[in-house]
Amino acid sequence: MGDTVSGDTVTANTILGIETSCDETAVAVVERATVVRSSVVSSQVEQHAVFGGVVPEIAGRAHVRDLVPVLAEALATAGIEGPGGSAGGIDAVAATTGPGLVGSLLTGVSAAKALSLVWGVPFVAVNHLEAHLYASFLEEPDLELPLVVLLVSGGHTMLVLMEGHGRYRLLGSTLDDAAGEAYDKVARYLGLGYPGGPAIDALAMDGDPTAYAYPRSMVQENPATLSDDRRYAFSFSGLKTAVVNHVRNEPDAPTADVAASFQAAVVDALVTKARWAVEATGAVGACLGGGVAANSLLRERFAGMCNEAGVRSFVPSRAMCTDNAAMVAAAGWWRLHSDGPSPLDTGADPNLALPLIA
Secondary structure, eight states: OOOOOOOEOOOOOOOEEEOSSSSSEEEEEEETTTTTEEEEEEEHHHHHHHSSSSOHHHHHHHHHHHHHHHHHHHHHTTOOOSSSTTTTTTOOEEOOOOOOHHHHHHHHHHHHHHHHHHHOOOEEEEOOOOHHHHHHHHHHHHHHSSSSEEEEOOEEEEEEEEEEEEEEEEEESSSOOOHHHHHHHHHHHHHHHSHHHHHHHHHHSSTTSSSSSSOOOOOSSSSGGGGHHHHHHHHHHHHHHHHHHHHOOOTTTTTHHHHHHHHHHHHHHHHHHHHHOOOOOOTTTEEESSSGGHHHHHHHHHHHHHHTOOEEEEOOOOHHHHHHHHHHHHHHHHHHHHHOOOOOOOOTTTTTOOOOOO
């Protein structure tokens, strides 16, 4: 990505980011994609926990209710008195346009466009997946490229080679359940509540990860024995089924051991494939992204893998792993400086894919 748009120098430095792709209402103010002046997140976890998962209609209504107060808090925390041309003002507004829940996305996109018009500043459409790739750069702006990013969340599990800013190659993704989705489904079956990731992570600390040999799909000693389309692909559906069948047949199995063994199987698959990607691509570093990147075992094992492979590793803070608007603002800054403002008729796209190079 460059520093000009259609031959004109881009001077936008301070970006307001809005994130409403799922069940977090978030607004942030970020300077030059590296300095977070404010980052406010309103979580809906308690509202959805009673249903065992995110209810789209409830999420959409909560965004409508919460966005204005969250926006006000983010601006106040950043010390923003007047957007636009005033010193310290907002130079552009970025919002997640997809992927995500369409009702939730529309709330943030509509608000961002309205602010863009009222304040007379550019609107920037941001891909939620690309935003996760930039979470690490907020805390470690001097990360060198090319970089392998393991993006793991409730809706996505993928390995991405980031060759440069805005230049991504998809190495592999999940063939069925995402890792976070598998965590939620297993936790629900074990009666651990929602969200499942933190519950299993906490319980696993008291369990034996070697108690049960759950399957590691498409993980072998020699990755060359796998076809190109499966070498970096993930699959957690079979693992989830194996855990459910095991507990159904052995109801007295210690839940902590089940949780620890399940988590070990997930992390083994994620870290092994990430190591293969690092070794095959010649990347100089690797980092984590997405909500599941907050998992304690994954963070430990990933850092250890990078150390053994001799590449730099970066694990974002837990606040930057989960959905937030600071990463949206950071990605928006890069997109604005490479592509210019987004058209105001840009709509929400619940199935938006990560932009890849040919």
